[in-house]
Structure formats: C-alpha cells, structure tokens
Amino acid sequence: MIFSFKPEPKYSAVALFFQNIQEKIFLYKEHILSTSEIYEQKLAEALTPLHEESNAKLIEVRAKHESVLRENKGNKDAELIALHESGLDDAEGYYQYLEENIQQEHDELHDFFNKSSLIMLYSLLESELKKLCQIMQEIKMSRIGIEHFSNSNYIKGCFNYLDLVIELPAHPLESFQTKISYLQLFRNRIVHSSAELSPNSTNEEKNLLKQALNDAKEAVIISEGQFDNKRTIKIYSKQYLLQSLELIADLFLTLYQIINHENNYLIVKEELLSFFSAEISDIEIIIDSHQHIKNGAKFQFTICQKAKTGGTEIIHLNASVSSAASLEVATINQCKDSKLASEVANQIKKKEKYFASIFKEWTIANPSMSVNITLYE
Template sequence: MTPFQITFHYINNKREIEILENSFLEVNEQIDLYEKQFSNTINSYLKSRNEELGSLEKRYEKIEQEAQKRYDEALSTEKPDDQDNIAYATHISGIDHIMHNKYEEIEKIRLKYSDFLDLFSKSTLVSIYSLNENFLNKICDIASQIFNQKIKVTHFNSRDYLKASFDYLELVIDIPKEPFESTISKLEKIQKVRNKIIHAGSQMTGESILEFVKTYSDSFHYNEESQFLRVISPKFTSEFFGLIKNLYEELLWNLEEKQNYKTLKSILENWYGLMEGKITITEIDTKKTSEKIRTIDFKAESDNAKIPDFYGKLTLTSSKGYLVEIINQTDNAIIEEFVQADKDGIYLEMGLKAFMTFNKNLDIRLLIY
C-alpha cells in the first residue's frame, strides 16, 4: 500500500460524524476560541502594564537623580544627621514631592489595569457560564432524539438550567449524576457568583458565596464593607475552562457508553476498513483506570477468511500528547501490512478526534492481539 492509496481510501471512505459527536466538537471549538482570546488578552494586559510601569520608572530615574543631587548639595556636610538640615535638604530638593507624584502615577496605572482585569475576567466568566448552560441544554435535546424520549428538558419547567440538565440526564436518559457531583457543586457556586455579577453589580452576600470566595482567595478580593467582589488574578478563570472541559469529556464518554459505544465501533470499523473485507466490532468496553488513563477493549471479526478474529486494547493516557504507538501481536500478514500502512496512527488519531478534543495531551497506544 502506497501513502497515496491510503490517503485516497480514507478520503473516499470518510466516516460520517453524527450529531452527538459533532456537538462536542463544536462546543470545544467555542471554548478554545474563548480560552485563546482570554489568554492573549491577559498576556497583552500584563505586557502593557509592565511597559507603562517600566516607562514611568525610566522617566522618574533622571528626575530622582537630579533631586538626589540637589538634596546632597543642600545637606550640610558638617551636620548630615541634623534633622533641620535633612528637612531643609528634603524641601529644597523636592524629593518628597517627586516620590509622592511617582507613587500616585504608579497607583493610577495599577488601578487602571486592575479595573480592566476585573471587568474582563467577569465578562469571560459570565460568557463561559452561559455557554455551559446552553450546551448542557443542547445535549439534553440531542439525547432525547438519540434515545427516542418524548420527555424533553423543557418539561422540567425550571429556571435553573444547570439542575434541570443533570436531572434530565439522570432521570430520563439514565446517565448517573454521581460521577459529576463534585463538578456540579463547583458549578452551582460559580452560578451564584455569576448571578451576583449580573444582577447585583458584583456585590456578594450569602455564606456559600463567601466560602467560595475564600477558597479562591488568590483570584478574588472581597471587600467586607462594600461587599464588592473584585477579580485580582486570571487563575480562577483559567481553571474554569479546565473544569468544563473535564465535564464535557466525561459526559461524552458516559453518553457513548449509554448508546453501546456506537461511535467508537464506527471509528474502529472505518479505520480497519483499509483491509480487504468488512471488519465488525462485535464487543467493546471502556474503563477509566485512573485520572490519566482510559482503556478501550474490543473484539473484531472479519468476513475475509484470511483475517481471523482478533482483539484490541486501546489505551489513552494523559501525558505529552504526541506519542502514537500501534503494536501487532498477531501473526497475520494482512493485519501486519495494515499496521505498517498507518504505523504512525495518523488516521486512527483523526478518527478519535472527538474523544481527544477536550484533552490535547493524550498519548495513544493500541495493542492488537
């Protein structure tokens, strides 16, 4: 098989991406766009702030040197420790006035960028939370179509979209809520903060909100007198992106399990389609063995008499994200030729795109036996 023949085959036998898989790919694109915009803007913010502070320091450097020279000249060499002499030298040199002005200008710059960080971070938080609510609602609608459910998430008639979505997934689609409880708890607290930002001008009250703010004291500052919440670091917003990505990754795997791994079967059958004959994935199961490792075990059958039934263990490991390893332990020449044709796993990785989209650092290892 030549590289051209391989490419030609996969182009002409492109697998159709279904609505559920596509929805996760689309929302990840939106998250990536928001995350890139946030990161670029914050980096630009830090650069501009540091440039302004550096420029101010440079401008005052010469002024301070001249003031220091006047101070030294005015200070009597006979009594340099005399308080009257020090007071006179300080006054005549203007050094106190210069330092006061410098301090005011520094604080003005810091406040300007602090206000920007606060407003931009809150705007991003509100936008991402709204995206999250809309996506969860969309997934519920798609799930109702896939699993032929007449009950829709709108029948729950709740203004709390977060609660309604997970209640729907658990009670109607039979996706257990338990694996998501920790994430749901965090999202509920973020929801309260988000509501206060929108409806109360960032004035925060309530024990649960204050506890949340205290937990993330490195990202928020709470003024007890004015009850105003200010964002002082981009750290929490960056972690928020990671939180919803982890949520969607787990949600995708749970929905895939619920539909008996229909998408994974399609991906593997399409990939193995380069071999002559029809390959059918007859058994498949997945396990998350740790926070970083997920395995997919499967059995494949072929209508080609020259290809016996074989098994596969696909391992996805959160690591560096550039290792793809395919190991063939069968003695079958056709399977070996196929493995050599895509030994870098390019087309396998392309097929698994949706399942890798929320974690770009997944290493792939496939054992065929």
Template sequence: MIYSFHFIGDRKRTPLDKFLNEIDRKLTLFKKHTDNTNNLYEKEYKELKSENEEQYKRSLFEANAEFDKLVAGGGYNTDEDLQFAWHASGGSSVDSYFQDEDEALFDRFNTMKDYFYKSSLSSLYALLESELRALCGILKLSYNKKISLQNLNDKDYLTAIVTYLELVIEVETYTLESYITKFRRLQFIRNKIMHNGGVIPEEEREKFSKEIIYNESAICLIESSTVFIKNVQLIENNLQLIRDFFYELRWVLDKKSDYSILTHNLTFFFEQFSKKIKVSILEVSQQRNFIKCHLVYDSSELQLLFFCNISFLKAKVKDTVIISQLTNEILIELLSNLEWPSGIIHDNILTGYLSDKNCKVKFMLYE
C-alpha cells in the same frame, strides 16, 4: 507501499459526536481569547510601569542635580539647611509622587482586569448553560423522546438539565454530581454579577465566604460587599472544570449507547487498512484508560477474527505505540501498509476520549 491518513477527508460524524467536538473547539477558543486578552493587560501594565520607573529615575536625577547646585552656592551648613535644600530641589516629593503613581496604575489595571474577568466568567457560564440546553435537544431527537427540557418548567437550568438527563434520557448522572456542585458556585457568582452589580447582600455574605472564597483563592469581597476577581486563575479553573465535565459526560452518554460513537470512530480508523474490517467494543476499563476491541476481517473468501487492546498512558507529548502479535500473514500485510500518526489518532479518532491529549496511546494487536 505505505499509505497516509493526512489526505483523508473528515468523515461523517453522528450529531452527538459532532456537537461534543464543537464544544471542545469553543472552549479551546475561549481559553485562547482569555489568555491573549489577559496577556495584553499584563503587557501594557508592565510597559507603563517601566515608563514610570524611567521617569522616576530622571526626576530623581534632576532633583539631585538641583540639590547639588543649591548646596554648591553656599549657605546650607546644618542638617536642617540641607533638608530645606532637598525640599527646594523637589527631591522630597519625587518618592511620594511616583509611589502614588505606581499605586494608581496598579489599581487602574486591577479594576480593568476585574471588569474583564467578570465579563469572561459570565460568558463562560452562559456558554455552559446554552450548550447543555442544546445538548438536551440533540438527545431528545436521538432517543426519540416526546418530553423536552422546556416541559420540565424549572427556572434553575442546572437542576432541569440534570433531571432531564437522568429521568428522560436515562443516563447515570452520579459521576456528574461533583461538577454540578461546583457549577452552582459559578452560577451564584454569575447571577450576582449580572443581576446585582456584583454586590453580595448582607444575609448572603457568610455563605459566599464559606462556599466561594474558601474554594476559590482568586476571588474576594471589597468594601465588605462587592465581588472582586483578583486574577485569571478563577476563569482558567472553571474553564478546565467545564472541559472535564464534558469529557465525563461524553463517556457517560457513549456508555448508554454501547459506545456507538467510539465504535464508529475506531471502525473508521481500521477501515483505512481495509473496508472489510469491522470493530466492536468488548470492554472499557472503569478508569477509561483501557479499551478492548474485537475486530473482524470479512471478505468473500474468508473471515478472520482478531483483537486490539488500546491503552492510554501518561506522557509528556503525544505518542502512538503499536505492538503486533499477529501471526496471520493476511492480517500482517493489511495492518503494516499504513502509518499510525499520533496527531490523527489523538485529535481525530480519539478526540474527546483522552483526559490529556499529551498521552501515549498503545495498540496491542493479537489473535
């Protein structure tokens, strides 16, 4: 009989695993909100621009009709006369009027989108800071630490958070440094938007040009001093940066606990075959695309040992491949009576551990 995961309720997760999964959910919703709002701006702009173009065509048609009527009446023989007739028909002002209308429409929507992008960028940074503060609180409880983030008394939250992770929780933070450097650029822009109306003081403009504009093509200064966000790419880049950061942080934190979260998730998965199967992780590759597990099937009658290598491979869509080299009949029977659905494996068992959810997960089972 083939059983299925699809009716299995969500398992009990550790506070850290639950928290990290919730961050991923929030970032997904943030992206959806950003995309939907940006698309609404684009849609409305195109609709109004199309209306302007139709009105331009009608106005030009009417001007040509009036011009033809004037010329047909006679008395317009020279080029100068014809030019006067075109002016009298209103034709000479049609182009300039609708060009001005197009430019005004373009400027109006760019300004509205700039307001939205600045608001989104500020909200995104606030989300990053608040989630990192909350994370430090969870880690304090998980590791029974007496020192809290607030005890560090540093006004720069980014510095305080990294210091807390490194010195109090004692995790390796060197792989996080490149992200923190980029977060400081985000922090700088956010602070100028929130506290200075987006105006960059003269003494900081050279730094802004070298560190911000050089690295972010979607941002510039208008009137030589005010931050202007040109398109949604700046938000999307920083959103992906934060998502990548928490992916890296998940691996760093789980490594400190000897991969207890990943072990818990894989144990839950294999327990669907049998509650008597327990999992321990022997190896995680430096590239994090290979996991070697040791599994034990322990019943009152016998104990069976086997292994599972899990590889993450690039692919266009989610996929799961199972290669079994098992020879023990009991194990073969146990591990063949359950579906291995890609959705459950990618989005539940290995959620947060895949740098790209559209990948192939390969299970190699052997003794």
C-alpha cells in the same frame, strides 16, 4: 496535492456534539489568554516610559538630597531641610501616585473583561447542556424534553433531565454541581446587580459566598467602597476564568465518558472507524470490553474486513491508554500473515498522534499520554 473522493465520515449527533464542545473550549481559552496578554502589554507600554522618567528624576533629586545633607552636617534638622530643598518626598509621592493610577486603570479593564468573559462561559455551559439534553432525548426517543425541567436554575434542570435519560451516577457529578453553584453566584451578582453584594444577604448566601471565594483562591476578591461602604465582586486575575473553563471541560469530559459507557462506546467506535476507513475499506469495529485503570483505560476491539472473494478476516486489537510525560505510541503485531493486521499497524504508525487523540478523554493527561496497542488473531 492529493485529492480523496472518499465520502466524509458520518458521525452521530452525540459524537459531533463532543467534538464541537472541545473546539469551543479551546477557542474560549485562546480568547482569554490572548486578550489578557494584550492588557498586560498595554500596562507595560504605559509603565515603561513612566519608570524611565521617574528613575531619571529620582537620581537627580536624590543627588540634591545628599548634597544638602552634607551642607547641613551636624544640624539636627538636616534631614528635614534636605527633603524640603531637594523635593525628594514630593517626587517619590508624585510618581507613586501616577503608577498607582495606571495600575488601577489596568485592574479595572481586566475586571470588566473578566466579568464579561465569565458571563460568556456561563452561557456556554447553559447552552451546551441544553443541546446535550436535546440530543439525548432523540437518542433515547423520550417524549419528555428539557422544557419539562425548566426552572430558575436552568443548569440544575439540565442535570435532572440527564439523570432521567441516562441515570447519571451521583458521585462523579456532585463536585461539579457544587462548583457550578459558585460560578452561578458570581454570574448572578454580575448580571443582576453590577457585581454588588446585597447588605441583606441570608446566612445561606453568605456561607455560599465564603465557600466560593475560598474556591477561587484569591482570583476573586470583594472590594469595599471607599465612600459608600458598598461591597463589590472584583475579578482582576484571568486565573478564575481559566479555572472555570477547566471546570466546564472536566464536566463535559465526565459526561462524555458516562454517555459513551451507556451507549456501548458509540463515540469511540465511530472515531476509530473514521480513522481506519480512511485507508482500509469494508471494515467493521466491535467494542468487546472496557475497563478503567490508574490514570487511564483499557479497550478490547474486534476488527472485521469483508474480503472481495468472500469471507471475513477478523483480528483483535487491545489498547491500553494512560498518562505520560510525552506522547508514546507502541504497536505490537502478533498476527502472522494477516494483511488486515499489517494495514491497521501501518495506519496507526503513520498517524500516531491522530490515533492517540481518539483516547485522550480517557486519560488524566499530565501533560500527554501513552498508548500501547497489541494486534492478535
């Protein structure tokens, strides 16, 4: 066992926020997938013995049906006689009824879980946006807080506040606000009316519902009441939860990139400093430039190390990150006789996956990423 007495790296509040939200989103996804799997297992456990019993019974009654048909060959009512004496119709109907009841019970359990999970996801979105607003208020030292933007649409208030303190670009966030309005519609109906739709909805509400259902791609449906004509939102599939979680993850990823840019890539700088300072002492990292490329980004850094004998050694690091089928990390060291460059290259080689994770927010990962590093003087 190796013990290290180096102090834990200190991250800014905004860096910690984005680290924590990633972890929460991961745990929410695991919760959704694992719970849905339990429900699927329960359904299989209920259906398996029923199928075994029905298969055995149907083999018996079908044999009886064929036997009666042979006995009544030439009789125009042979089929009716065979169905009656064998009980084939009754047996098929009985087992179909039992299977449909089990499936319906399973669907309702899924619906209850998915609706409660949807409320949880919406609460996550609200609470985390509020935290981010409070952090940005401190960073910008603004006297105006999120409480000045509170209204019935809390999430819209958060967007308005973030727009004030960091000037959110309109285009990247328009699609998020539209899709969040769909999520809000389903959440509000679930919370305020047990998922029932009002027969007195306005044309605007009807149009929004139509758009939301189209966006859900059949993962959310409207159930018509068999006796009372009530229309109720049903979420039988976990796909809408995963779709909503992906929406939230993409939103915070976009906010991460915007806030990074507005704060001179503070979060990337902190994570790189934490990565290298674990093994390399007295270093400083300066971000010189950043540019977007197809499915990724390019960064240029200056790394400085104070020598014990005085003076400072300086090297430069270029990092190009983009999507890839699998993780690829390549390092080229063009520095001659530089101890600092050798240490940096060795640190990257030893912990390639960790190093690559620092840049994962800058790629459209399908399913992984490529990182190409060049060190030069």
